[in-house]
Amino acid sequence: MTDDLAGLHAAPPVRAPLVGRPWGTTRLFIMAAAFLSGLAGTTLSSDLEVPTSGFASSPTKVQEPISPLPLSMPLDEGKVRLGERLFADSRLSSGNGISCASCHMPAFGMTDGRSISSGLPGYPGITNSLTILNVGFNTQFSWSGQTLSLEEQADKVIEAKRTMGGSWEEVVATLSGDDSVAAEFKQNFPDGVTRKNIVDSLVAYEKSLITPNAPFDRYLRGETDAISEDAKNGYQIFKDYGCVSCHQGINVGGNMMQVFGIFGSPPSITKGAETAGSAHGSGIADDKPVFRVPPLRNVADTAPYFHDGSAKSLSEAISLMATYQLGREISDDDVSKLESFLKSLSGDVSPVLSD
Template structure:
């Protein structure tokens, strides 16, 4: 009986020892990352309602929010292609090329602040930027409000989305509605299923890639629910990449804080859906994810990563590609004779 118990105990320990890989790795991963919530997250000072989401969606797709009538948010954050434009840097008003690569709007609600340099506090602050940026939509808040008020359906939709407000059609409310819509753009991925306990959701190789991502130190900057998007670091912490990847003119957070220490400091990029959003980095200069990972190895960790390890890390990053939100193309109100005509 004693032998039997011993064998049973031994078997139990070996059986236990066989699982640990997954269980232990999950335990470590849960200290660093968080699965996506299963419902739309709340945002500050902006209760999210179905009417507000529907209005925000219309605004997101409406090119008449730009001076030319050509550009909507979806032009550069195309929800059919991972929430970005797949260009090195965006093309906006008058075919002008902007200075930076467009990040995805998917899951952006979970970033600590918006833009590569974090200069907008949240999505409602962010949404006011592109409308007015000369190289993006080149419009003015007054003109946006005039355009919206020229279409009776928009007045009705703003009234429903902001009940009790005397003058609901405002630029602030435009931004709040867009924020509400963006908060719904979340993409649960195999990584979330795995974090939540489904061992089979990631392949063996992807789990090894995750282990490398943690062990090598990537996770010290790319952590939390968005696997990044939480904090700021110098791009080139250990070794500054060449100007072909990190153009000298864009000093990142330095322009926001005016502190010398913030030269070439950027937000650690959120990595959900990263396999869909080439080209990479704020410069958009790197088209392959393998190359982007290698650049990170040398620039942030001071390590030339082995090709095999790069492959496994990329495999893990592909487990961050999520289920896209299902989007029914919205039907927008028709313009009227009061609607300002496209210009420029």
């Protein structure tokens, strides 16, 4: 969270495993089959059946730098449900009247829609909020990338002064005193309400927030007409110009650290390496801000953009990226095609979990 900035890890971040911990014993297959009828069962390896870059109608085997989200997730339904309940419970902020859901809202692609997150009285936010859709597929977390697992994030955020501002001791005591909540914990964990079990439930819920039916994923799975010609051209530009060298993998980002301002200094960078939200001691650059490359799934729904919310529209963010990350001015036509491609990355949350 914002309090991550206090230099929690001096060492450069390492790649964390995709899934932080083994799942519980009772497993639920959260199927997105309703959305994807006829497509379930398609191979999910990176060796995908996709149309060629020339958009031929017959699929050819090629290696794509972006892979589709899985159609199902082995998750413990009880823990997901409990996590969903806790996510909206303001008692997790010990009297601050704020819950996770206050800043991660479906209407804004699970962000808060503000340029800079509100924070708490006396502790204003210092960065834009991040989406938690598909968050289980990132390998490092927060703008600074210094948090290496969802468990670490959830554990820290409860007491982070700019976000929840709670106290673990109080949270565990209050929830233990609520018979209904305590009973639900007992059903899912033999040891009932504990700090670790609260964290595990929140993480299970977060991992359930997948959007596997995005048109672009359907296209990758072989549905040639799932995206427009503009979006196909936009994807080609995304690869040809090199956006994909930073925004790639299953989340189209979320898995590496990069300088913001490889060519010149973006207008929103006012404090160099000390810019709010940037990593400290990453070993990548001393004089420029370094961020985790943000994931671009559902990006059309998470305006405004960048660590400080300074880019109000997707087209503005795209142009600034071309200028400062690739050192090239791109035409309005390119911007618009890239935008079409990025819009095709939006999908709905798996229906099993959104009821």
